[in-house]
Amino acid sequence: KAGVTQTPRYLIKTRGQQVTLSCSPISGHRSVSWYQQTPGQGLQFLFEYFSETQRNKGNFPGRFSGRQFSNSRSEMNVSTLELGDSALYLCASSSVAGNTIYFGEGSWLTVV
Amino acid sequence: SQQGEEDPQALSIQEGENATMNCSYKTSINNLQWYRQNSGRGLVHLILIRSNEREKHSGRLRVTLDTSKKSSSLLITASRAADTASYFCATDAGGAGGTSYGKLTFGQGTILTVHP
Numbered sequence: 023k024a025g026v027t028q029t030p031r032y033l034i035k036t037r038g039q040q041v042t043l044s045c046s047p048i049s050g051h052r053s054v055s056w057y058q059q060t061p062g063q064g065l066q067f068l069f070e071y072f073s074e075t076q077r078n079k080g081n082f083p084g085r086f087s088g089r090q091f092s093n094s095r096s097e098m099n100v101s102t103l104e105l106g107d108s109a110l111y112l113c114a115s116s117s118v119a120g121n122t123i124y125f126g127e128g129s130w131l132t133v134v
Numbered sequence: 135s136q137q138g139e140e141d142p143q144a145l146s147i148q149e150g151e152n153a154t155m156n157c158s159y160k161t162s163i164n165n166l167q168w169y170r171q172n173s174g175r176g177l178v179h180l181i182l183i184r185s186n187e188r189e190k191h192s193g194r195l196r197v198t199l200d201t202s203k204k205s206s207s208l209l210i211t212a213s214r215a216a217d218t219a220s221y222f223c224a225t226d227a228g229g230a231g232g233t234s235y236g237k238l239t240f241g242q243g244t245i246l247t248v249h250p
Contacts (some may be wrong), residue, residue, distance in 0.1 A: 026176075055236030064243070065222065070236030078235040112176060116236065120164050120226060123238060125177035 024049065026126035028113050034132045040101040043129045047094050047115030052056040054096040055123070056088060068111075071096055103133045140223060140241040148249050153210040155244040157223030158203075164228040166199060167238065168208050171220045180208070180221075213248045220245050 027046040035041050047054050054071040055078075067080040071090035088098040094115075100107055114125045141156045157166070165184045169177040181197045183190045183206065189198050196209040210217055224238035 027242050027247045028176075037150075045149075055238075057238075065224075065240035067239070072235070078237050080237070110174075114177075114236070122179055122182050123167065123224075123236065124179055125169070130143040130174075 025126055026113055028111075028126040028129050030129060031127065032132075033128045034134060035103050036134055037103055037105060039103050040099060041103060041131060042097055042099045043111055043117075043131075045096045045098075045126060047096070047113075048117075048124055051063060051115035051117050051124075052094050053116045053118070054090055054094060055097050055116075056096070056112045057112040057114065057125075058092030059080075059128070060108075065112070068106065076086075086122050100131075104132050107131065108133045140221075140244045142244060143242070143245075144245045144247070146247045146249065147213060149213060149215055151213055151248075152207065153213050153217070153246055155208045155221050155223075155246070157206045157208070157241050159206075159223075159225045159239075159241075161225075163201070164226045166197075167224045167226070168197060168206075169222045169224060171222065171243070172199045173219075176226050177222070192211070210246075213246075215248050215250045218246060218248045 029044045053072045054066040059065045069088050070078040074090045085101045090096045110128045112125050112128045114123045117122045139158045161186045167182045168180040171177050181192050181200045183197050218245045220243045222240050222242045222243045
Protein backbone atom coordinates (compact mmCIF):
# COMPACT_ATOMS: atom_id res chain seq x y z
CA LYS A 23 0.00 0.00 0.00
CA ALA A 24 1.48 3.35 -0.98
CA GLY A 25 2.09 5.81 1.81
CA VAL A 26 1.16 9.46 2.04
CA THR A 27 2.55 11.24 -1.01
CA GLN A 28 3.41 14.92 -1.06
CA THR A 29 4.43 17.10 -3.96
CA PRO A 30 6.57 18.99 -4.59
CA ARG A 31 9.33 17.89 -2.24
CA TYR A 32 11.30 21.10 -2.49
CA LEU A 33 10.44 24.56 -3.66
CA ILE A 34 11.72 28.10 -3.43
CA LYS A 35 9.40 31.07 -3.57
CA THR A 36 9.76 34.82 -3.28
CA ARG A 37 8.12 36.94 -0.59
CA GLY A 38 4.65 38.00 -1.60
CA GLN A 39 4.06 35.03 -3.88
CA GLN A 40 1.68 32.21 -3.14
CA VAL A 41 2.26 28.47 -3.07
CA THR A 42 0.13 25.35 -3.36
CA LEU A 43 1.20 22.03 -1.89
CA SER A 44 -0.42 18.74 -2.73
CA CYS A 45 -1.05 15.60 -0.72
CA SER A 46 -2.39 12.17 -1.63
CA PRO A 47 -3.41 10.17 1.44
CA ILE A 48 -3.07 6.46 1.93
CA SER A 49 -5.72 4.66 -0.10
CA GLY A 50 -8.94 4.43 1.90
CA HIS A 51 -8.00 7.18 4.33
CA ARG A 52 -10.49 10.01 4.40
CA SER A 53 -8.94 12.24 7.05
CA VAL A 54 -6.10 14.48 5.92
CA SER A 55 -4.28 16.90 8.18
CA TRP A 56 -1.46 19.37 7.63
CA TYR A 57 1.40 20.43 9.90
CA GLN A 58 4.15 23.00 9.77
CA GLN A 59 7.57 22.20 11.20
CA THR A 60 10.14 24.89 11.96
CA PRO A 61 13.22 24.85 14.19
CA GLY A 62 11.75 27.53 16.44
CA GLN A 63 8.14 26.43 16.81
CA GLY A 64 8.46 22.71 16.24
CA LEU A 65 5.54 20.77 14.78
CA GLN A 66 2.30 22.71 14.67
CA PHE A 67 -1.12 21.64 13.45
CA LEU A 68 -2.57 23.67 10.59
CA PHE A 69 -5.92 22.03 9.75
CA GLU A 70 -7.74 18.77 9.12
CA TYR A 71 -10.19 17.74 6.42
CA PHE A 72 -12.61 14.87 6.22
CA SER A 73 -15.02 14.29 3.34
CA GLU A 74 -14.15 17.67 1.86
CA THR A 75 -15.01 19.49 5.12
CA GLN A 76 -12.59 21.24 7.41
CA ARG A 77 -13.21 19.82 10.88
CA ASN A 78 -10.38 21.35 12.84
CA LYS A 79 -8.06 24.30 12.48
CA GLY A 80 -4.92 25.44 14.25
CA ASN A 81 -3.81 28.95 15.14
CA PHE A 82 -2.52 30.17 11.82
CA PRO A 83 -3.45 33.32 9.91
CA GLY A 84 -5.99 33.26 7.11
CA ARG A 85 -3.15 33.24 4.56
CA PHE A 86 -3.01 29.51 5.21
CA SER A 87 -5.88 27.63 3.63
CA GLY A 88 -6.63 24.18 2.40
CA ARG A 89 -9.16 22.03 0.67
CA GLN A 90 -9.96 18.41 0.10
CA PHE A 91 -11.32 16.82 -3.02
CA SER A 92 -13.86 14.02 -3.37
CA ASN A 93 -11.05 11.48 -3.84
CA SER A 94 -9.60 12.59 -0.46
CA ARG A 95 -6.58 14.25 -2.04
CA SER A 96 -5.81 17.57 -0.38
CA GLU A 97 -4.06 20.80 -1.16
CA MET A 98 -2.90 23.59 1.06
CA ASN A 99 -2.24 27.11 -0.08
CA VAL A 100 -0.22 29.88 1.48
CA SER A 101 -0.76 33.33 0.05
CA THR A 102 1.39 36.44 0.39
CA LEU A 103 4.39 34.45 1.52
CA GLU A 104 6.59 35.76 4.31
CA LEU A 105 10.13 34.74 5.18
CA GLY A 106 8.80 33.08 8.34
CA ASP A 107 6.74 30.69 6.25
CA SER A 108 9.91 28.84 5.36
CA ALA A 109 9.34 25.40 6.83
CA LEU A 110 8.77 21.73 6.26
CA TYR A 111 5.07 21.19 5.57
CA LEU A 112 3.85 17.73 6.45
CA CYS A 113 0.67 16.05 5.36
CA ALA A 114 -0.82 13.16 7.31
CA SER A 115 -3.72 10.79 6.85
CA SER A 116 -5.72 8.39 8.94
CA SER A 117 -8.61 6.02 8.38
CA VAL A 118 -10.82 6.93 11.30
CA ALA A 119 -10.62 9.34 14.20
CA GLY A 120 -8.41 8.18 17.01
CA ASN A 121 -6.40 5.81 14.88
CA THR A 122 -2.81 5.92 13.77
CA ILE A 123 -1.89 9.03 11.83
CA TYR A 124 0.62 8.46 9.04
CA PHE A 125 2.82 11.23 7.67
CA GLY A 126 4.32 11.90 4.29
CA GLU A 127 7.89 12.96 3.53
CA GLY A 128 6.92 16.61 3.52
CA SER A 129 7.39 19.60 1.26
CA TRP A 130 10.33 21.87 2.01
CA LEU A 131 9.37 25.48 1.35
CA THR A 132 12.01 28.19 1.30
CA VAL A 133 10.85 31.79 1.01
CA VAL A 134 13.49 34.28 -0.14
CA SER B 135 1.99 25.81 22.24
CA GLN B 136 3.49 22.41 22.82
CA GLN B 137 1.51 19.98 24.94
CA GLY B 138 4.40 17.67 25.55
CA GLU B 139 7.78 18.06 27.08
CA GLU B 140 10.39 15.51 26.16
CA ASP B 141 13.33 14.52 28.21
CA PRO B 142 16.18 14.40 27.55
CA GLN B 143 16.50 16.87 24.68
CA ALA B 144 19.52 14.95 23.42
CA LEU B 145 20.83 11.48 24.13
CA SER B 146 24.11 9.98 22.99
CA ILE B 147 24.80 6.25 23.46
CA GLN B 148 26.85 3.39 22.05
CA GLU B 149 25.46 0.67 19.82
CA GLY B 150 23.98 -2.15 21.85
CA GLU B 151 22.91 0.08 24.73
CA ASN B 152 19.30 0.85 25.58
CA ALA B 153 17.81 4.29 25.02
CA THR B 154 14.98 5.69 27.11
CA MET B 155 13.07 8.82 26.21
CA ASN B 156 10.37 10.41 28.32
CA CYS B 157 7.39 12.53 27.43
CA SER B 158 5.06 14.51 29.67
CA TYR B 159 1.82 16.17 28.65
CA LYS B 160 -0.71 18.48 30.22
CA THR B 161 -4.27 17.49 29.34
CA SER B 162 -6.20 14.24 29.27
CA ILE B 163 -5.69 12.26 26.08
CA ASN B 164 -7.32 9.67 23.85
CA ASN B 165 -4.03 8.26 22.70
CA LEU B 166 -0.34 9.00 22.46
CA GLN B 167 1.78 8.23 19.43
CA TRP B 168 5.55 8.05 19.04
CA TYR B 169 7.29 9.03 15.82
CA ARG B 170 10.83 8.98 14.47
CA GLN B 171 12.22 11.58 12.12
CA ASN B 172 15.49 11.30 10.27
CA SER B 173 17.10 14.58 9.34
CA GLY B 174 15.06 16.42 6.75
CA ARG B 175 12.61 13.60 6.28
CA GLY B 176 9.01 12.93 7.22
CA LEU B 177 7.71 11.33 10.39
CA VAL B 178 7.71 7.56 10.69
CA HIS B 179 5.05 6.14 12.98
CA LEU B 180 6.40 3.84 15.71
CA ILE B 181 3.66 3.01 18.20
CA LEU B 182 0.20 4.20 19.24
CA ILE B 183 -0.86 3.63 22.83
CA ARG B 184 -4.41 4.34 23.94
CA SER B 185 -5.36 5.98 27.20
CA ASN B 186 -6.65 2.70 28.64
CA GLU B 187 -3.39 0.87 27.90
CA ARG B 188 -0.32 0.87 30.12
CA GLU B 189 2.33 -0.79 27.97
CA LYS B 190 2.88 -1.80 24.35
CA HIS B 191 5.69 -3.55 22.54
CA SER B 192 6.79 -3.55 18.94
CA GLY B 193 10.03 -5.33 18.11
CA ARG B 194 12.81 -3.55 20.02
CA LEU B 195 10.44 -0.79 21.15
CA ARG B 196 8.57 -0.64 24.43
CA VAL B 197 6.21 2.18 25.29
CA THR B 198 4.60 2.82 28.66
CA LEU B 199 1.84 5.24 29.53
CA ASP B 200 0.96 6.55 32.98
CA THR B 201 -2.16 8.68 32.67
CA SER B 202 -2.13 9.54 36.38
CA LYS B 203 1.27 11.20 35.92
CA LYS B 204 0.50 12.33 32.36
CA SER B 205 3.70 10.78 31.12
CA SER B 206 4.97 8.21 28.65
CA SER B 207 8.31 6.62 27.95
CA LEU B 208 9.85 5.03 24.87
CA LEU B 209 12.52 2.39 25.35
CA ILE B 210 14.64 1.24 22.45
CA THR B 211 16.59 -1.88 23.34
CA ALA B 212 19.89 -2.97 21.80
CA SER B 213 20.18 0.26 19.83
CA ARG B 214 21.79 0.44 16.41
CA ALA B 215 23.46 3.25 14.52
CA ALA B 216 20.41 3.28 12.23
CA ASP B 217 18.28 4.33 15.22
CA THR B 218 19.99 7.74 15.13
CA ALA B 219 17.12 10.21 14.64
CA SER B 220 14.78 12.60 16.43
CA TYR B 221 11.96 11.01 18.37
CA PHE B 222 8.66 12.76 19.07
CA CYS B 223 5.70 11.99 21.22
CA ALA B 224 2.35 13.32 20.05
CA THR B 225 -0.93 13.38 21.90
CA ASP B 226 -4.49 13.23 20.64
CA ALA B 227 -6.22 15.21 23.33
CA GLY B 228 -9.75 14.46 22.21
CA GLY B 229 -12.65 16.87 22.01
CA ALA B 230 -16.22 16.82 20.81
CA GLY B 231 -17.00 13.28 19.75
CA GLY B 232 -13.98 12.01 21.62
CA THR B 233 -11.36 12.96 19.08
CA SER B 234 -9.43 16.06 18.15
CA TYR B 235 -9.92 15.32 14.46
CA GLY B 236 -6.40 14.85 13.22
CA LYS B 237 -4.84 17.32 15.62
CA LEU B 238 -1.81 15.89 17.32
CA THR B 239 0.14 18.04 19.74
CA PHE B 240 3.85 17.34 19.59
CA GLY B 241 6.67 17.65 22.04
CA GLN B 242 9.98 19.24 21.03
CA GLY B 243 11.55 15.85 20.54
CA THR B 244 14.61 13.96 21.71
CA ILE B 245 17.65 13.79 19.44
CA LEU B 246 19.14 10.31 19.73
CA THR B 247 22.65 9.63 18.50
CA VAL B 248 23.87 6.03 18.48
CA HIS B 249 27.60 5.65 17.97
CA PRO B 250 28.89 2.53 16.15
